[in-house]
Each structure stands twice: as C-alpha cells, then as structure tokens.
Amino acid sequence: MVSRAFVLGVLLVGGLPGPRTAWAQGMATADRIQGPGWWPTQGTSPRKDYVGAAACARCHKPHAATQPATSMARTAARAESSEVLREHPALSFQLGRYSYRVDTRGGQSVYTVTDGTRFISASLSWALGVGRVGQTWLFERDGRLYESRMSYYDSIKGLDFTPAHALPAPRDVEEAMGRAVDDPEARRCFGCHTTASTTENALDLAHLVSGVTCEACHGPGARHVAAIEQDRVGEARQAVLNPRTLDPAASVDFCGACHATWWDVTLANETGIAALRSQPYRLESSRCWGKGDARITCVACHEPHRPRETEPALYDTRCLSCHVSGKAAVTREHPGRACTVATARCVTCHMPKYDVPWMHSKFTDHRIRVGPR
Ligand code: HEC
Ligand code: HEC
Ligand code: HEC
Ligand code: HEC
Ligand code: HEC
Ligand code: HEC
Ligand code: HEC
Numbered sequence: 001m002v003s004r005a006f007v008l009g010v011l012l013v014g015g016l017p018g019p020r021t022a023w024a025q026g027m028a029t030a031d032r033i034q035g036p037g038w039w040p041t042q043g044t045s046p047r048k049d050y051v052g053a054a055a056c057a058r059c060h061k062p063h064a065a066t067q068p069a070t071s072m073a074r075t076a077a078r079a080e081s082s083e084v085l086r087e088h089p090a091l092s093f094q095l096g097r098y099s100y101r102v103d104t105r106g107g108q109s110v111y112t113v114t115d116g117t118r119f120i121s122a123s124l125s126w127a128l129g130v131g132r133v134g135q136t137w138l139f140e141r142d143g144r145l146y147e148s149r150m151s152y153y154d155s156i157k158g159l160d161f162t163p164a165h166a167l168p169a170p171r172d173v174e175e176a177m178g179r180a181v182d183d184p185e186a187r188r189c190f191g192c193h194t195t196a197s198t199t200e201n202a203l204d205l206a207h208l209v210s211g212v213t214c215e216a217c218h219g220p221g222a223r224h225v226a227a228i229e230q231d232r233v234g235e236a237r238q239a240v241l242n243p244r245t246l247d248p249a250a251s252v253d254f255c256g257a258c259h260a261t262w263w264d265v266t267l268a269n270e271t272g273i274a275a276l277r278s279q280p281y282r283l284e285s286s287r288c289w290g291k292g293d294a295r296i297t298c299v300a301c302h303e304p305h306r307p308r309e310t311e312p313a314l315y316d317t318r319c320l321s322c323h324v325s326g327k328a329a330v331t332r333e334h335p336g337r338a339c340t341v342a343t344a345r346c347v348t349c350h351m352p353k354y355d356v357p358w359m360h361s362k363f364t365d366h367r368i369r370v371g372p373r
Contacts, residue, residue: 024291025284026249028263029256038219038241040257041191043198049220050196053213056221059228063214067305072212074130076193080107081210082127084135084152093150093159098176100150100159102137111139111148113177120173124148128193133361136162138181138189145186146178153360163358192258196220212258217243217304243299248292249284255298256280276354282366288322288336295321312345319346 033042057064067073079085091102101112102124109124126138129151137148149170151162162178170176181189183203190197190208195216197208215221218240227236243254253261260278262285275281279298283289288296301318302308309315323336330337342349349371353362 024249024289025262026253026256026280027261028267029253029261030264032253032257040217040254041188042219043187043191043201045196045199045220047196047199047204047207049222050199050209050215051221051225052209053195053215055225056214060214063305066307067214070212070305070307071130071132072304074211075128076190076210077127078210079109079124079127079137082109082131082135084131085109085124085127088152088157091150091152091159098170098173102150102159109137111137111150111177113149113173115173115176118173120177122146122177128189133359139178145181147181149176149178155360160360161358217241217254248294248297251294251297251299252280252284252292255304259298276356276365277363279364279366283368286366286368288368290335293322312348315347316344319350 029039029041032039038045053064053068077083085102085104088102089104091100093100097115099114099116101110103110103112110121111124112119112121114120122139122141124137124139127135128138129135131152131154134151134153136151139146139148147162149162150159152158153160187198187203190203190205192212194211195209195213197203197205199207209215221240223239224236227233227239243251246254256262256264256278259280260275262278262281265275265278265281270278283296283298284292286296294300295318298304300321301315319336322334324330324334324338325343326338328334328338339346347364350368351364351366352371353364355362
C-alpha cells in the first residue's frame with residue numbers, strides 16, 4: 001500500500017527547504033543497487049547464497065534475540081499466518097453499491113466483493129504490513145497478482161480504502177475488488193517487505209522469507225558463514241555488508257532503499273507533505289543534517305535490531321549530542337544552539353506528528369525544526 005504514493009497530504013507540513021549540495025544527500029536507490037556489492041532490495045544473488053536468519057542466530061545471539069520482534073521482521077506474512085486476519089475473522093465494509101467481506105476460517109481467508117447481483121471471491125495469499133498502522137492483502141486470480149482495494153487499519157480495527165489506489169468509481173465488481181500488480185511492481189513490493197524474494201532478477205514467491213530479516217539488510221550470508229567456519233575472518237567480514245562502515249549519507253540511503261532516499265523522492269517529483277513518510281528525505285532537509293553527520297543518521301536514533309522506542313525522553317541524548325543546553329556556548333563539537341523553551345522531550349515539539357486521514361494514523365515528521373510558523 002505504501003511505496004511512495006502513500007503520501008499525499010500536501011497541505012499539512014510547512015515550506016520546503018532550499019536546494020542542498022548533492023553529495024550530502026546521497027544517491028538514488030536505483031543507482032545504489034547497480035553498484036558492486038550488496039545493497040538492500042538488490043535482487044541479483046542466487047537463492048543458494050541465502051542461509052536464513054536461524055543460521056545467523058547461531059553466532060549473533062544478541063541481534064537475533066530482538067530483531068524478530070521488530071515490525072520490520074514481521075511486515076509480511078502468508079495470509080494463513082497473518083495475526084490481523086486471525087484476530088479479526090469477520091471484516092466487512094460497505095461502499096456505495098459494493099460490499100466487501102474478509103472471512104477467515106481454518107487458516108483460510110476469503111475476500112468477497114459483491115454489487116448485490118454478482119459475487120466474486122478469492123483466497124488471500126499475502127498480508128503486507130504488520131498491522132501497526134495497517135495491512136493490505138495480495139491475492140491471485142487467473143494466474144495474476146492483485147492488491148486488495150480494502151485494507152485493514154489498526155486505529156479503526158476495520159477496513160477502509162487502500163491508499164493511492166482508491167478508484168472513484170469502479171466499473172464492475174472485478175475493478176471494485178482490486179488492482180493488478182505487474183511483475184516489476186511485485187518485485188519492488190516484496191523487495192521492501194520480504195527477504196530473498198527476487199533472486200537472479202526473478203521473483204520467487206515460493207522460496208522467499210517473509211519480513212525484513214538479517215539478509216534483507218546485510219545481504220546473502222552463505223559465503224560469510226563458510227569463511228567464518230574456515231577461520232577466514234577477514235574474508236568473512238568482506239562477504240556481508242556492515243552498515244556501520246558507511247558514511248552518514250550512505251547510511252541514510254541504506255535505510256532509504258526501502259524508506260525512500262532524498263534522491264528517490266526528488267526524482268519522483270514528490271514535494272511538500274507528499275514526502276512526509278520518507279524519513280530520509282525529511283531528515284536530510286533539516287538544518288540539523290547540515291553536510292551529514294553520524295550523530296544524525298537513522299541508526300543514531302533507531303537501533304534497527306530492536307523495536308522502536310516510543311518514549312520521547314529517550315531521544316533527548318541524541319539531540320544533546322549536538323545541541324548545547326542552558327547558556328553554554330556553541331562549539332565545533334556542539335554546533336547547535338540551545339532551546340530557550342524546554343530542556344527535555346525535544347522531539348515532542350521539534351519532530352511533530354501529523355495525522356494522515358486516509359491512513360487513520362499519525363506519522364512523525366523527520367524534518368527537525370521549530371514548529372510550523
Ligand atoms: C520502496 C519500498 C516499498 C515498496 C515498493 C512497498 N512498500 Fe509497503 N512499506 C514500506 C515501508 C518503508 C513502510 C513503512 C513506512 C513507515 O512506517 O514510514 C511500508 C508500509 C506498508 C504497509 C503498512 C501500512 C503503512 O502504510 O504504514 C502496508 C500495508 C504496505 N506497506 C503494503 C505494501 C504493498 C501492498 C506494496 C506493493 C504493492 C508495498 N507496500 C510496496 C516500503 C515499501
Ligand atoms: C559461524 C558463526 C557465524 C555465523 C553463522 C554468522 N556470523 Fe556474522 N560474524 C561472525 C564473526 C566471528 C564475525 C566477526 C566478528 C568480528 O570481527 O569481531 C561476524 C561478523 C559479522 C558482521 C560484521 C562484519 C564486519 O564488517 O565486521 C555482520 C554484519 C554479520 N556478521 C552478519 C551476519 C549475518 C547476517 C549472518 C547470517 C546470514 C551471520 N553473520 C552469520 C560469525 C558468524
Ligand atoms: C528491506 C527494506 C527495509 C530496509 C532496508 C529498512 N526498512 Fe525500516 N521498515 C521497512 C518496512 C516494510 C517497514 C514497515 C513495517 C510495518 O509497519 O509493517 C519498516 C518500518 C520501520 C520502522 C518502524 C518500526 C516500528 O517499530 O514501529 C522503523 C523505526 C524503521 N523501519 C527504521 C529503519 C532503519 C533505521 C533502517 C536502516 C538501518 C531501515 N528501517 C531499513 C522496510 C525496511
Ligand atoms: C533493517 C536492517 C537490518 C536488519 C534487518 C538487520 N540488521 Fe544488523 N545491522 C544493521 C545496521 C544498520 C547495522 C549497523 C548499526 C550501527 O551502525 O550502529 C547493523 C549491524 C550488525 C552487526 C555488526 C555490529 C557491529 O557492531 O558492527 C551484526 C553482527 C548484525 N548487524 C547482525 C544482524 C543479524 C544477525 C540480523 C538478523 C537477526 C540483523 N543484523 C538484521 C541493519 C540491519
Ligand atoms: C533525531 C532522532 C531521529 C532520527 C535521526 C530518525 N528518527 Fe525515526 N523517529 C524518531 C522519533 C522520535 C519517532 C517517533 C517515535 C514514536 O513516537 O513512537 C520516529 C519514528 C519513526 C518511524 C515510525 C513511523 C512514524 O512516522 O512515526 C519510522 C519508520 C522511522 N522513524 C524511520 C526513520 C528512518 C528511516 C530514519 C533515517 C532517515 C529515521 N527514522 C531517523 C526519531 C528519529
Ligand atoms: C549532528 C548534530 C545535530 C543533532 C544530532 C541535532 N541537531 Fe538540531 N541542529 C544542528 C545544527 C548544526 C543546527 C543549525 C544551528 C544553527 O544554525 O544555529 C540545528 C538546528 C536545529 C533547530 C533549528 C532549526 C531551524 O530550522 O531553525 C532545531 C529546532 C533543532 N536543531 C532541534 C533539534 C532536536 C530536537 C534534535 C533531536 C531530535 C536535534 N536538533 C538534533 C545540529 C544537530
Ligand atoms: C515545549 C516545546 C519544546 C520543547 C520540549 C523543546 N523545544 Fe526547542 N524550541 C521550542 C520553540 C517554541 C522554539 C522557538 C522559540 C525560540 O527560539 O525561543 C524552540 C527553539 C529551539 C531551537 C532554535 C534555537 C534558535 O536560536 O534558533 C533549538 C536548537 C531547539 N529549540 C532545540 C531543542 C532541544 C535540543 C530540545 C530538547 C532538549 C528542545 N528544543 C525542546 C519549543 C520546544
């Protein structure tokens with residue numbers, strides 16, 4: 001449901017930043033995945049190069065203990081494993097002359113649409129989105145993949161339109177049911193929500209691993225594991241991507257492979273709040289970002305192997321790694337001025353949350369600034 005069309009609410013967020021130097025703003029994902037070596041969403045490696053998260057867990061216990069609880073790890077499932085569907089066995093929605101139902105019984109979810117005269121049903125095959133915000137389903141008909149026109153939203157515990165594809169007036173029940181997803185789009189969709197879904201440039205729904213797991217970020221691990229087992233540690237370290245070694249702009253682009261980089265958004269010509277949900281774009285448009293600084297990359301605030309922190313005070317130390325407090329003077333190490341208004345819970349005022357009505361949810365604006373004025 002998301003890709004980048006998700007983001008239409010152009011009016012809520014204030015003015016756009018001026019142009020920045022390109023090097024501080026990284027690169028487009030399409031260019032990154034052409035480069036040598038691994039980059040998230042690249043689909044060139046063969047299936048046999050992937051070993052699965054259980055293999056990584058043998059040696060990297062701390063990472064493996066917490067990562068499966070993140071919403072990234074749980075962001076896709078086969079429909080029969082979707083908690084949302086299991087916990088809501090009878091979902092329904094009425095829209096004009098069309099009625100929608102999703103009925104889950106015995107591990108099978110059937111999606112039915114009717115205009116009162118004709119009924120069309122399909123078994124759901126995939127559930128995308130963990131349901132933290134929402135979940136959209138994919139189903140197959142006549143050998144083609146479709147995206148459901150209805151999605152589940154957690155804040156209303158029910159169905160509403162799948163954003164960006166809300167047809168004003170479907171011509172018939174088929175159109176009212178959903179939208180065909182062609183192969184290139186399916187590769188992108190599964191590429192951001194699953195691991196090893198595209199191998200040797202071909203979509204492989206039968207062997208993918210649901211969710212964003214170790215190898216979706218670090219790349220296929222077979223060579224790494226083999227080299228470690230033969231005590232070739234140097235070679236092993238070369239065989240996986242350690243994002244810690246990336247410069248700040250590349251580090252943000254790394255997350256931007258799925259969350260959309262500054263250039264991805266710029267090349268797609270998305271402006272204003274159209275880009276609210278691209279955190280890399282918004283963040284790099286902040287004055288805090290400047291020319292790029294490791295203290296303000298995504299991983300400075302989010303530990304990708306753990307669920308995100310929801311307590312605002314826990315982000316204060318990040319801000320105060322650059323901003324002086326009280327009357328202290330600005331220095332090279334602390335280039336930011338102090339706040340005269342408050343000394344704690346900085347993000348509550350400087351990273352406001354905006355309601356996106358059709359998402360039935362609020363999203364955090366990563367363009368750090370003095371509120372809308
Ligand atoms: C470029 C990567 C990318 C592509 C392509 C993509 N998504 Fe997503 N999707 C994301 C990210 C990142 C999020 C989380 C966004 C956030 O919370 O800021 C997300 C969130 C979602 C959610 C949760 C609700 C929400 O909007 O937060 C659903 C459902 C979803 N995507 C479905 C899909 C479907 C279905 C497709 C393909 C038809 C798709 N996405 C394609 C990256 C992608
Ligand atoms: C047999 C044990 C073993 C397995 C299995 C294993 N690793 Fe490692 N990994 C190591 C060791 C040892 C290091 C080197 C640690 C060091 O240099 O301090 C390492 C280092 C790494 C690094 C850092 C590389 C660097 O530049 O320093 C990453 C990232 C990594 N592993 C990811 C993974 C992933 C992902 C998997 C699963 C696909 C995996 N590992 C499986 C033992 C293992
Ligand atoms: C392979 C694609 C991919 C990459 C790479 C990726 N993400 Fe995500 N991320 C997602 C998707 C998809 C979601 C949506 C999860 C959902 O709600 O279903 C998400 C959600 C999140 C969330 C919200 C999680 C929560 O607990 O609510 C955070 C925070 C996040 N990502 C941070 C990061 C950071 C930091 C990086 C870089 C280190 C990163 N992501 C890289 C795909 C990715
Ligand atoms: C969403 C992307 C993402 C996923 C999924 C992910 N990692 Fe990482 N991993 C990172 C990033 C980013 C870093 C660098 C963190 C930093 O710079 O603080 C990292 C660092 C590491 C390191 C090196 C730590 C160091 O100190 O250099 C290891 C080992 C590792 N991850 C293992 C794993 C394992 C095992 C899994 C699966 C259980 C996993 N990762 C899943 C993004 C990810
Ligand atoms: C200066 C700290 C900071 C940085 C840097 C940062 N974030 Fe966040 N992020 C936050 C805060 C604070 C929240 C809201 C947490 C909450 O209330 O649950 C958040 C929430 C999120 C969410 C959940 C969805 C939402 O809109 O609330 C995602 C996804 C996310 N961040 C991704 C990223 C990515 C990707 C990057 C890198 C471009 C990044 N963040 C950089 C502080 C930061
Ligand atoms: C990498 C260092 C760094 C980090 C981390 C950082 N900032 Fe900044 N911030 C700066 C710099 C440098 C400026 C520009 C200062 C100036 O021009 O006086 C700035 C400017 C600001 C401004 C004024 C912006 C404007 O558009 O006028 C606010 C508000 C702000 N920061 C708040 C925060 C908050 C809140 C956090 C944590 C969520 C944070 N900063 C994290 C370096 C940082
Ligand atoms: C209750 C809301 C609130 C909180 C919490 C808050 N601020 Fe502010 N901040 C403001 C307002 C309003 C302004 C603009 C008024 C002003 O400049 O005095 C501001 C201004 C700033 C500026 C710009 C100063 C300048 O001279 O341009 C920075 C930097 C800043 N805050 C950083 C922080 C940091 C860091 C924290 C956490 C330690 C924080 N703020 C907490 C409301 C807040």
